[in-house]
Amino acid sequence: MAEPLLSVTEVVHAYGGVQAVNGCTFEVPEGVICGLIGPNGAGKTTLVDVVAGALHLQRGTVRYAGADVGGWSPDRLARAGLIRTFQLSREFRQLTVLENLLVAATGRIDESLAGALFRRRQIAVAERALVKEARGLLEIFGLDPLRNDLAVTLSGGQKRLLELARAVMAHPRLLLLDEPMAGINPALMGLLEAHIRRLNSQGITFLMVEHNLGVVDRMCEPVVVMAEGKALAVGSMADHRASDAVVTAYLGRGRPA
Amino acid sequence: MELFLNSIGFGLVTASILALAAVGLTLQFGMTNYVNFAYGDFMTLGAYLTWTLNVGLGWPFWPALFVGALLMAIPVLFISQFVLEPFTRRSGPTFHILIVTFAVSLILSNLILAIWGGDFQNYNVGTDTPINLGPFILSVQQLGIIALAVTCMVAIHLLLTRTKLGKAMRAISDDKNLAAVTGIDTRRITTIVWVLSGMLAGLAGGVLALNVASFDPNVGVTFLFVIFAAVVFGGIGRPYGAMAGALVIGLVVEVSAVFIPSAYKLDVAFLVLMGVLLVRPAGLMSLFERG
Amino acid sequence: MPHDLNYYLATLAVYFLVYCVLTLGLNITFGMAGIFDFSYITFMAIGAYFAGVAVLPPSNQPGLQWILGLNLGFPLDLLIGAAAAGVMGLLIGLLAIRRIRSDYLAMVLVAVWTIAWSVTSNMIGLFNGQQGLIGVPQPFETQLGVNPNDYVFVFIPIAAVVLAILFTVAYCIERSPFGRALRATREDQDVAAAFGKRTVRLRLTAMTIGCLYAGVAGALTIEFLSAMSPNAWAIVETVIIFSALIVGGRGNVFGAVLGALLVRIVIIEGTGLLPTLPDHPELIGATRNILIGLLVIAVLYFRPQGVIPERRRRYFEARKPAADTSQEVAKGG
C-alpha cells in the first residue's frame, strides 16, 4: 500500500476564538478500524466534521483516496465513498425506515427529474434491486419488521442501528463513526461491535470516535489519542496505556480502561 | 439641502416609531426564538383600540394611546398562552409555529376589519402647529412621538440592566436551557415579555397611525417589514441592535425618498433586509462585537 | 335559472382546477422540499402578467400600457407565462436558497413579494400599474365564436387538460427517487448532503418547478378572467394557499387536491353564500379568512400531517404479508 486511505496533516479549525482542532496530524491505512479517543472537548467531533467537509478546513491538508480533498463539499466526499454518521442520530424523521436506506444509495439509481418523468421503467428495475439489498441489511440489523414505520417512531437504540445500516447502504470506502455506542445498552453494543467487524472484513475502513475504551481496546488498531485539538499519540491501546503523556491526558482521568 | 435636512427630521420620527416596534418584536424573539408574523396586526389593533378611546369615548390622544397599549395585554396574553404556547410546548417542526403566527395574523387582521370596518380613520387630535427646531420642521405630535420613543428606550435600558427581570430576560435570550437550569422561571418571564411586546406594539401602532394621519386595517402590516429590516439589521433578538437598526432604517427610508420616488421608499428597507439576511443573518451589528 | 346554476357551477369548477395547480406546485416546493416560499403568489402573478402581454397586442394608448404585446395565442402564452415564472423562481431561488433559518427565509421571500408588488403597482409601463391588465383575449374566443356566457364550458376542458398533465407530473415526482431525495433534504439538509445529495441543486429544482406551476395557474387565471391587477395577489393569498395545502395534507398530491377543494371551494365559496349585511360588505371576506385561519391552526394542532398525510410507501410488497424467504443476501462493500 503506497498511501494511507486518509491522511490528516496539521489540520486547524477554530470556532471564533476556540481552537477546537489545532494542528492535528495522523493517518488511517486502508482496511483498519482506527480508533479516535480523547477527553470531552478534545476536538474529535470537529475533526470528523472537517474531514467530512461539513466544516470548513481552515488550515492544513486532508488527503483521501489519493486526492487532496480540502475544500470538497460533503456531498462530493460522500459520492467518493467517504461517509459519516452523527454523534446524535439524525434519521430522516418523516421517511420510512426502508426509505432512509434507499436515500443513502446515491449514484445507484436515477434521481433526476427527467428520470422521474421519462425513465420510470429503468428506475423501477433499479429500485427493486436496491430494496432487496436494503431489506437484506435491515434483516441483519433486526429492523426489517419496522421497515414501513416512520423513522421518527424508532427507539434510541433502533435509531443507532438504522444510522449504521443507512451508512452501509451508501457503500462507503471509509466510514467515520462519531460515538456509535453512545447511549445504548450493552447487548446492543455487542451487536453493533459484531456488525462493524463484519463490515470491516468486507473491506470498509473505519475511523471510529468512541468513549468506551473497552470497545476500543477490543476493536481498534491503531488508536489515535486526541487532546486539546492535537493528535497526541498513535498506536495500539497497549502502547497508550504504557505512555505517561497519554495517561495524564486522558486515561488518568479515572475512565475505565 | 433643505429638503435633505428636513427628511432627516422625518427620519427621526420614523426611527422613533420603528424603535418602539422593533424593540417589542426583538424582545419577544429573544424569549421564544421564533418570528411573530402577526406583530403587524398587533400594531394595528393598538391603533384601533386607541382610536376607540380617542374618537369613540372622546379621550385626548395620549391618554388614549397609553390605555390602549395597556389593553393590548389582554389579546396578547390570550394569543400567546392559548394559541402559540401549545405549539411551542409540543416542539413539533419549526414551521408549525411560523404558519400559526401567519394564521393568527390572518384572523386578527380580519377581526379588526369585521369590528372597525375597512374605511380610513383619523384620530381626533386637533390642528397641529409645526415648530422650527434648528434645521428641522416638526409638529408637536411628532416631537411627542420622539419623546415617547426616547423615554421608552431609556426605560427598557434600565429594565434590562437594573432589574432582576431584565437580567433574567437577557439570560434567557443568551441560552434558554442554561437559564432554566440556573433557576429562572422561563415560562413566567416569557409571558411577561409577551405582554411587554404587545404593549410596545400597541404604542408603536398608535403613533404610526398618528403619523400617517389616516389609517386602515393594513396600517401595521405594511410597516411590519420595515420593522423586520430594523430588527434584522441590528441582529434579531438583540434589543440594542434593534434600537440602532431602527435609527439607521428610519433615516435611510426617509432620506432615500429625497432621491427616488417616495412610492419606493419602503422598498429600500426591504432591500436592506434581504441583503443583511443573505449576507450576514446574525445582523450587521455583529460585525462590531467580539467573540 | 338552470343555466345560471350551471354557469355558476362551471365557474366554480374552473376556480377549483386552477387552485389545484397552485396547491400541487406548492406541494413540491414546500410539501416535498420544505422550502418556505412565502413569495409563492408572486410567481402566479408573473405567470399571469407574462401570459397576458403575450396575448395582448402592443399597447398604444396612455392608460393602457404594458411591455411586449406579442399577439400570440393559446397555448404559447401559457408556456411564456410559466417560463417567466420559472426563470424568476430560479433567480430568486439562487438568491434565497441558502442555509438560513426558515423564518429568515420567510422574511426574505415576503420582502421579494413586497418589492415585486410595489414595482408592479408603481411602474405603470410594466403591466399597467394598479389598474392591471384588462381585456386579455380568451383562448379560442374568436375561433369558436361562442356566446361569452357559455365560454366557461370551453375553458373547463382546457383547464382540465392542463391540470391532468401537471397532476401526472406531480404524481410521478412524488413516487420517484427524485421525490424521495427532495423529502430527505426537507428532513435534514446536512444529512442528505452527507449521503451525497446535491442539496442546493435539488432545492433549486423544487423551487423552480413550484414556480412553473404557479406560473401556469396565473396564466390560466388571466386567460379565464381576462384581467389581472395587484389586488389579486395580496400576500394573504400566499397564506391561504399554504393553509389549503396544510389542511389537505402536504407531501401528498391527493392532499393538495383535497386542500384546494376544502379551502377554495368549501370555505371561500361557502362563505360567499352567506347573506350580506348592507352596511358591512367586508364581513363575508373577513369571516372567510378568519375561518381559514382557525382551520389551519386546528389542523396543525389536531392533525398536523393534514387530512391526507404523506404516503408511507411500501416497496414491492404484496398486499397480504406473504411469506418471504429469499432475504439471506447482504451485500456490504
Ligand SMILES: Nc1ncnc2c1ncn2[C@@H]1O[C@H](COP(=O)(O)OP(=O)(O)O)[C@@H](O)[C@H]1O
Ligand atoms: N459549534 C461550536 N461552536 C463553538 N464552539 C464549539 C462548537 N462545537 C464545539 N465547540 C468547542 O470545540 C471544542 C471541541 O469540541 P468537539 O469537537 O465537540 O469535541 P469532542 O467531540 O472531542 O468532545 C470544545 O471546546 C467545544 O466546546
Ligand SMILES: [Mg+2]
Ligand atoms: Mg464529540
